[in-house]
Amino acid sequence: MDFSSRQLKAFHLVARHRSFARAAEELLITPSGLSVLIRELERQLGFRLFDRTTRQVTLTAFGGELIAVTEPSLGALDAAMSRIEQVAKGRERWISVGTTPWLAANVLPLAIKQFRKGRPDLHIRLFDGWLDEIQQRVQAGKLDMGVGIFKNSSGMRRSPLFRFALMAVFPDQGAAINSAPTRWSSLSEQRLISLTKDYPHQLIIDKQLAKVGIVCRREQTVKLLETQIALVEAKEGIAVIPSFGMLACRNRKVTMSALIDPVVSLDFYQISNRGSRLSEDAKEFSRFLKTYLANWAGSSSVR
DNA sequence: TACTTACTGCCGTTACGGTT
DNA sequence: AACCGTAACGGCAGTAAGTA
Known part of the structure; x- marks a missing residue:
């Protein structure tokens, strides 16, 4: 044949x-x-x-x-x-990266801007979509890599990029960050504003709540992190979010506090197609992103 | 070794016929 | 009339064999 x-x-x-x-x-x-x-x-x-x-x-x-x-x-x-x-036509080089809408809107553009200062010849095409959509595109070769909270999957090469912690968000307590950490157990009986189960980190949060036997009053389930924070600001309840969500809290009258007992981490991964080699350009951007995220987390104390 | 010629296969077109 | 199938044919590129 x-x-x-x-x-x-x-x-x-x-x-x-x-x-x-x-x-x-x-x-x-x-x-x-x-x-x-x-x-x-x-x-x-x-x-x-x-x-x-x-x-x-x-x-x-x-x-x-x-x-x-x-x-x-x-x-x-x-x-x-x-x-x-x-590449043959214009000698311009491209790589394509997929990530979830919030990261695509708030984190990746600045990372790309900084990366391109050192590599003006290398263009980054950003795709914003949900995790399964990104995974499908990576599998189909339409994206060089995906960034997000991906599960392990056959056919996918997954490598850790960065680790974020979970934090509690309360209505304004007079400071953006409360230096005193919050215990998971103290969330009991709180009114909780959650995200839909499309978000893998929401599943981790729910699992953790169940694990420590905390019963929260599920007040509302929303689709966007911004909505979640806005509802906390409006004193409709509290939220548990990954530390990278701090950006969404900057212009809101809310107070964040690190969650302890236990500290729960959230791993961010980079995925690529196991069947094809990652280009040197994509590898370079991946190394840059790892360092960028570490610096970004350090400078905004979101770890 | 370099060039020519014949053959072959691929990809496409036009013209026309059959079916609905 | 619209659509698909078949037959015949042409252009082009690659290959093998023959020749100077």
């Missing part, structure tokens, strides 16, 4: 458009040419990919299986080709 990436691309286009004519248009060939392309692919594979009449084109069961198997590879191939093309 020996088929070309062009045949594979043609197959995906016909599957997507459910039409030879429209797929051929996108491929910039005539429908007849596309028909031959698909027929030849089917001959090489030894099975039909589409059931077609002059009225409709539908994927066969085998075609459906082939789509599922080849989609990630084709995506990775496209991404790799476009990266190589960019």
